[in-house]
Amino acid sequence: MQKLKKYAASRSGRDTLLSFGIVIVAFVVVQALVLTGSISSSMKGLLVPICAYIIMAVSLNLTVGILGELSLGHAGFMSVGAFSGIVVTTSLADTVPSGVVRLILAIIVGAICAAIAGVIVGVPVLRLKGDYLAIVTLAFGEIIKNIINVLYIGKDASGLHFSILEQKFQLADGGKMIINGPMGVSGVSKLSSFTWGFVLILITLFIILNLINSRSGRAIMAVRDNKIAADSIGISTTHYKLMAFVISAAFAGMAGALYAMNYSTITAAKFDFNTSILILVFVVLGGLGNIWGSIIAATLLTLLPELLRAVNSYRMLIYAILLIAMMLFNNSSLKARLLEKRGMKQMEKLEKNEKEGA
């Protein structure tokens, strides 16, 4: 107990407990609501997308908050994960009857493919810094979108067929197009569930929080805070930058696979610049480097447009105003003062504890 108390008092410990706490409590409460049937179908429909967006936000936070590099192409990795995941589930539909096994395979393959894309993008891109890096990631996000837009993958008795730009293969009878160029994928079997979303969030939090609090995590933050100083004490900046970037991409791929399996049809156009910005908004509003902040921001901002449906035409206007209000609050002196107050209280308490302990 004493150990736990001490752990909770440390900054990293508090963040870890908080992140897991929020997610687990939310899961238990929502699950109870679902079982008792007191949740509306619109909320039920939002559960899986919210899980996917939370994973996206947490993983982007690793790049933007912890590594300190602005990435505007995160939706591109989500897209890679989504489409590779779909190819896996559709092509294994006959050989692996169990939906759960296929979903797990899809998520793993999605993560691996997105990680590979992360390496391909990361190696040239991470040589840049600041605004230049942001612009190049943006470009890569668009490139990924456009490549998937011209990709044709079909499956028949003789196996998988690939072509680019136009459909250059003929499928035998009973064959099925998996990715049909710009028309994307249709007829996906819905395998995702809230429980799987929850498990994925836990895995994400476990890995990312442990990474942040590890030796590598401190090295990554050192690179963020002062690259020259980090270099001078022998930290390989390229290595750690790439590490954070690729892990972040892999989780985005996982989220993409989860997201795609929740809809019966999906197109590459969904994962465009706007989606990347949306995720970035989650991260910035939740606080850079603040994991549990990302979780709450992703949940709230996904729910908000749906909650505002009642006010119809003013929906997007109110959404925008709320976004601005939150940004202002995040930057205001009011927040600074509140934080200061909290810090003072904490100090007092620590002192008191020490006195009592002594």
Add this chain to the structure above:
Amino acid sequence: MKKSLSMLLAGMMLVGTLAGCGGNTAGTDAGNTDEGSASGAAFKIGGTSPLTGDAAIYGNAVARGAQIAADEINAQGGIQIELKFEDDENNTEKAVNAYNNLKDWGMQLSLGSVTSKPCEAISTDIYADRIFALTPSASSVATTEGKDNVFQMCFADPNQGTASADYIADQQLGTKIAIIWKNDDVYSTGIHDKFVAEAQAKGLNIVSETTFTDASATDFSVQLNDAKDKGADLVFLPMYYTPASLILTQANAMGYAPKFFGVDGMDGILTVENFDTTLAEGVMLLTPFNADATDDKTVSFVTKYQEAYGEIPNQFAADAYDCIYAYAQALEAAGATPDMSNEELCDAMIAQFTSMTFNGLTGENMTWDTIGAVSKSPKGMVIENGAYVGM
């Protein structure tokens, strides 16, 4: 420890809002339900439609056309209809949200979605939930494929491609044909594929096939130059009227004047803002609806629409209007009552729609097959002096 506990509580509050809003939405929605009737004994018909965003022009037309029909039917007494549209922004994720929202509202019959991709996304849910759906304008084949309770009011894309090719071949409208199509659009691609297949069967000579996407729908000089260089005398445009109006303008600017042939998406080209309608002279199109027709039904609909919204209705509005009337006819014939569950209504509607014949604005003697596709014949029209004239 206390601190983290209090934060946990805050997290729980967050979940509280999540759960609370379930109740909220139901509550507020009941408050602002609708325009038409307030009686509890009405059939609840809902649809998702792009009321904002790029495709809003189609979404609003559908919502308005359906509203006019619902008002007319409610005024007659008899069957009462409560209508509700939710915004889907022409986005599959939002469409599923909107559909779930309508389900919370208590939707018994659905109008599907206005656009193809969102409709495809929600049609699996529609199938699983056993809610009958009749979409006014989602024309892709995948929308209805494998779902016994999803029906279409517009003709499916492939039929239009075949019909267009037959029409061009039979009337000998062109010897060298160019096609410009939008390859990230199910509608355009579906028509293109069938057109090419039928054109080959009919011995038509296709000299140029060029594409564009959403991102490149502003400049068509490459496509038009290709058609011009290859000497095409007829350009087939299976697309909606917004890009088509740009193509006509740009072809005119480069001094290229072939015949242009469109499909039902071309309907509405005369209402595009800042578009010189003289450029559309001689454009041919296949459409199920003609706002200039002189029969009583069309005249009454067009006048009412113009009075209420100040513009000429396009075929989307007409299709939606027909949907509501088809529902009314089917509900009456089945002797359905508003207290029936959506499963019962679904079975009754499937039985009705596969057996009934319907006369509407967009066609006479329409029938539906078991797949959910409608059979009606497109009318060939040519634009002369700023109006449609039958060919």
